[in-house]
Amino acid sequence: MIKSNYVGEKKDENINITNISLVQGALKGMINSLDDPYSNYFSKEEMDSFKEDLEGKYVGIGAVIQKNSNEYLLVVSSIYDTPAFLAGIKAKDRILSIDGESTLNLTFKECVERLNGKNGSLVKLVVYDENTNKSKKIDLKRTLIQLKYVKSKLLKDSIGYLRLTQFGENIYEDLSTELKESFLI
Incomplete structure (x- = not known):
């Protein structure tokens, strides 16, 4: 049985190896092996946070995040036009520390x-950019994040531009409202 006969020692006595944690680890590994920034496996806590992001309002930096045990906090995506997005934080970046505290051994809930x-x-964040292999300090102001899924503008020659930022x-309802207000339909 892998739970009792693995080689190595527990780094944290509070970590309890269960069938659920093993299955979740296997699922995360399979999804991560796709190397697709849009495919993710979320634990229950991560899914609850993701739903909160999709449903409405919160005060924060505007990043969808994921946390695996004994790893730094992973940015899944930055929400358009939020402090994280405007600071250039993007998918696959790692948040190494929050206000001087390493995210390595923090839980997902503690990071949120x-x-x-x-x-x-x-x-105050320290963010590691996988593309440049460099970390940088970023100071952000938390703001009320009100998710707006549809952006629009009227271009030249009466051409309307609609952008869906996320689902x-x-x-x-947002699409209908934007069409009526921006394009007088």
Whole structure:
């Protein structure tokens, strides 16, 4: 049985190796092997946070994140026009520290709690960019993140431009509203 006969020692006595943790680890590994930034496996906590992002409002930096045990916090995506997006934080970046505290041994919940906070408050990050193999310090102001799934503008010659920034629960309503307000349909 792998739970009791693996080689190595537990780095943390609070880590309990269960069938569920083994299956979740295997699923994450399979999905990660796709090397597709749009395919992810979420634990229950991660899925709850992702749903919160899709459903509405929160105060934070505007990044969808994922956390594996004994790994740094992974950015799945930055939400368009949020502090994380405007600072250039992107998919596959790793947040090494939040306000000087390493994310390596923090839980997903602890990372979310540190990234979210009071509107207008400052959060200091160290972010590792996989593309450049460099880390950089980034100071961000937490803001109210109100997810808007549809962006639009009127171009030359009465051509309308609609952009879906991501999919969410109210996409149909947002699209209808944007068409009516921006293009007078």
